[in-house]
Amino acid sequence: MSDAIRTASGRALSELTLDALRSGTLDRGDLRISREQLEAQAAAADAAGLRQLAENLRRAAELTAVANDRVFAIYDRLRPGRATHGELMALAKTLADEQLPRLAAFVREAADAYQARGIVKAPR
Amino acid sequence: MRSKRFERLEARPINKETFITPWPEVGLATMQSPYDPAPDIEIRDGAIVRMDGVAAADFDLVERFIALHAIDTRVAPRAMATPAVEIARMIVDINVPRGAVLEIVSGCTPAKLVAVINEMNVLEMMMGLAKMRARRTPANQAHVTNRKENPALLAADAAEAALRGFAEVETTAAVARYAPLNALALLVGSQTGRPGVLTQCAVEEATNLKLGFKGLTSYSETLSVYATERAFVDGDDTPWSKSFLAAAYASRGIKTRFTSGAGAPALMGHAQQRSMLYLEARSLLATRAAGSQGSQNGSISCIALPESLPDGVRVVLAENLIAMLLGMEVAAGNDALSSHSDIRKAAKLMLQFIPGTDFITSGYGAIARPDNMFGGGNFDVTELDDWHVLQRDLRIDGGIVPVDEARVLAVRERAVRALQAVFAALGVPPIDGDEIDAAVGAFDSDDMADRDRVADITAAQRLLDGETTVVDVIAALDRAGFRDVAASILEMQRQRVIGDYLQPAAIFDADFHVLSALTDANDYRGPGTGYRLDGARWKAIQDLPRAWDPRQYGARLARGAATPWLIETGPARTGTRPEVVVAVGPSFGASIEHTLGGLAHEDVLAALVAGIEGEGLPARIVRIHHTSDCAFIGHAGAQLAGSGIAIGVQAKGTTVIHRHDLLPLDNLELFAQAPNIDLATYRDIGRNAALHALHKPAAPIPVRSDNTVRLRLIVQTTLMHLKETECVERDRAPAELHVATTHAAAPPVADSAVGA
Known part of the structure; x- marks a missing residue:
């Protein structure tokens, strides 16, 4: 399987060697899992009847496109009382615009749940 | 008045622990609470509109998350209509494959899972672990x-x-x-x-x-999940934020596992009158809903709280099983200190150790x-x-x-x-x-x-x-x-x-x-x-570094005396005068030179003889060749003794005082645990044998009692006896023995050290 698998930066698995690292042609970005590979793992989970794990891996696939700092920022927005319903919906729209539909739907779902249970930040 | 026994019991490690009676109103109930909801579900247009007695409009965050993601609404009608006991039987039945159980459980609400598990005793749950664990x-x-x-x-x-x-x-x-x-x-x-x-x-x-x-x-199991909305919010998270974190880790190729456990909601004051198991079923369904591949559960750091209650260890096994029924990896607890008592700790461990889990402990120190x-x-x-x-x-x-x-x-x-x-x-x-x-x-x-x-x-x-x-x-x-x-x-x-x-x-x-x-x-x-x-x-x-090869043991039993010190002088005669015969086994002082207790055979024999002679009687020493059994050695010796009294000694040191007219397996006194006999006792044995020969009253000799001797030395006993039995010559008559006095006894060996 290994030659079919590519890193997030597009390199083949066979290129990830100590020699490459020594010659300075390998960096942290070359050691990241790709969106496609996470989609493949999601499909494998689905085939094994693990629907929820598959869903999570599909959201993870989308998150490969999101920078570390922004991942932290989105996580923070999803914590209780951090964002108004409108702010969460705006975040969802941004994600949708970036072709991250599953993340967008997930944030929308959270926004509605938080609204219903009164754990959104009160709008000023 | 106090009972000394009760005083001793109170001082035992187990009684450092706290035991209480259930108080379900504050969540101090393990497997069931009278306030737990009855299982039910209502599905409209593929969406759950009612679950375990709560309408969708009243769902808290956790219920909403479970209803949206955890339960398979196509399976739910069948699962909820199947009696709990039938699902419990499917879990135990080896003819029902794991996949069929996973499928029906995918349609169960938290209350239904609790109903299923309450049909099962710990043995059945252990069968469930063996069959349902993921790996x-x-x-x-x-x-x-x-x-x-x-x-x-x-x-x-x-x-x-x-x-x-x-x-x-x-x-x-x-x-x-x-x-x-x-x-x-x-x-x-x-x-x-x-x-x-x-x-x-x-x-x-x-x-x-x-x-x-x-x-x-490369992995993370820090993601705590909670059973109720209030607990989640107090933990500054929601099911959505935690699920997002799981996706974040996965997006960088990091394995994650969520954490929850029986007793945590009660400890945090968020039990809402529900049983620990019902709340944990909710946590585990939320874990599955979030798409976590696995769960660390088994009460974890709260373990002593369920353990204070009836069913306190059973509930831990129950939550392990629920997580497995939901198709998840289980790191099964046994990590935080669970008892002052080693017995309780080990017994609790067996529930996961015997059936096996993905991680038997979620942290062995x-x-x-x-x-x-x-x-x-x-x-x-x-x-x-x-x-x-x-x-x-x-x-x-x-x-x-x-x-x-x-x-x-x-x-x-x-x-x-x-x-x-x-x-x-x-x-x-x-x-x-x-x-x-x-x-x-x-x-x-x-x-x-x-x-x-x-x-x-x-x-x-x-x-x-x-x-x-x-x-x-x-x-x-x-x-x-x-x-x-x-x-x-x-x-x-x-x-x-x-x-x-x-x-x-x-x-x-x-x-x-x-x-x-x-x-x-x-x-x-x-x-x-x-x-x-x-x-x-x-x-x-099985290859413990301390395990040794018993084949090597026999060679160490004789320290290689340069010259024999027990010399056979001819066939043993039948005595006619007052005397005590000391009958030794086939290997005594020959291919074996020490008792199981590490006493040199020469010293043992000297002590026996001194005890006999101290009462004014002569001792005569014979070797028995035809048996290695202590009773038969003594009995054979007694047939040769002028007084009809003999002492029989095996090489391992087991000793009997016998009389010619008794049945072979009867005796006057038996000293069965050789390692508990010291030289003074051997001397007393000689004295008592002489008193029997003189028809004088002989008080039974007290022997030190150490119940661990058999435990420590049964292997060495077996090997020593095996060696002596190998020397048995069925058809060879007893022989008269002469003790050569020039021989210097080899130093005694502490037998527990032999072979180590």
Whole structure:
């Protein structure tokens, strides 16, 4: 399987060697899992009847496109009382615009749940 | 008046524990509460509009999340209509495959799961674990921490834990700012001990995620889930935020596992009158809904709370089983201290140990207990041999293999030297030679000198905030000549790119093969199926370093006297005058020279003779060749004695006073436990035999009582008796013996040392 698998930066698995690292042609970005590979793992989970794990891996696939700092920022927005319903919906729209539909739907779902249970930040 | 027995009982370790009666109104009830809802479900247009007595409009966050994601609405009508007892029977029935159980459970509400589990006793639940756990091969996880956060010791301990076979090694930081150094020490140490060990450093989520992104950790089980909305919000999270975190970890190729446990909601004051099991069923359904591949459960740090109540250990097994029924990996608890009583602790462990779980403990303390920063350490490094023996006794793979001391010292040293090289390259305060020596041989952090903590923390912060990643670690190891360790850590990164270890219950073997629910699915279907401990693995588990070859024992029994000191002078005659015969066994003073208690045969014989002669009677010594049985030796001797009284002595020292007219298996006095007989007692035996011969009253001789003798020496007893029995000549008549006085007795040997 290994030659079919590519890193997030597009390199083949066979290129990830100590020699490459020594010659300075390998960096942290070359050691990241790709969106496609996470989609493949999601499909494998689905085939094994693990629907929820598959869903999570599909959201993870989308998150490969999101920078570390922004991942932290989105996580923070999803914590209780951090964002108004409108702010969460705006975040969802941004994600949708970036072709991250599953993340967008997930944030929308959270926004509605938080609204219903009164754990959104009160709008000023 | 007090009963001395009750006073003793009160002082037992078990009674340091607290036991209470149930109080369901505050959640102090284990398997059931009268306030638990009855199972029900209503589905409209594919959506759950009512669950366990609550309408969708009134769902709290957790119920809403479960209803949206956890329950398969196509299966739910059938699952909810199936009687709980029938589902319970499916779980136990070896003819119902695991997949069929997973399917029907996918349609169960929390209350339905509780109803199913309440139909099952612990034996049935254990069958459930054996059949329903995700991975076929059981494994174990280790805790590696220390009070001083000494990185050299962490690396050495991680290497040792890896060598011992732990599939995951977990650390934390008492002072959170140490986390990057602890994660680094664990990574380098573990990969030195055995390639492919997964590591994590449990700290708050933001730091945890950063460590993972940098490649310094490979899994995370810090994601707590809660049963109720209030508990979630108090924990500053929601089911959505936690689920997002799981996706965030997975997006960087990091394995995650959620954590929950019976008793936690009651402890936090959020039980809402519900039973611990019902609340845990909600937590576990929320875990599944979030898409976590697995769960750490089994009450974890709250364990003593359910244990104060009836069904307190059963409920822990019950939650393990529910997590498995939901298709998830289970790290099954047994991590926090669960009892003052070793009996209770071991009995509780058996519920997971015997059937096997994905991780039998979610943290075996591979360190000394006071160094365990996870708050307790149910088992620690001093109890490893107990664990090894339990595995060997029951032929069970508990995920830990016995290792010899030299190998442990070697990997510990290599791990610390590897970390020393990494520290030097990254500008972390150095590890010096004395620190290496101390870490290699250390028992715990008391053996380590204090480091400059301020300097360490400063370096740790720089590591966390700066650009340093695992790539720099690999390069440093490679440059310093630790090429194999560098290669292993690089391979861990390649595995992240592949992501096979994001599937349920994934671990690596030493060749980086992923064992998971997909590649190593549990296929238990009764006898002859599923995981069986065989071949090289069984050999590794049974070959304790302290086990010795019994074939070597016989050769050590004779110290090789230069000249025989018991000389046969001819066939034994039948006496006519008053005398006591001392009849010795075939090997006594010949191919065996000491008793089981380590007394030289020459001294034993001298003591017996002195005791007889002290009463004014002569002693006559004969050797019995035709039997090695103590009673028959004594009986044969008695037939030869003029008085009809003889003392029979086996080589191992077992002694009898016999009389010619008794049945062979009857006796006047029997001294069955040779190691409890000293020379003074042998002398008393001689005296009593003489008193019997003189028809004088003889008070029975008191013998020291030590119930552990048989326990300690039964193997040596067997081997010694085997050797004497080999010398039996059925057709050879008893012989008269003469004691040569020139012989110097060999020094006595403490028998427990023989063969060790």
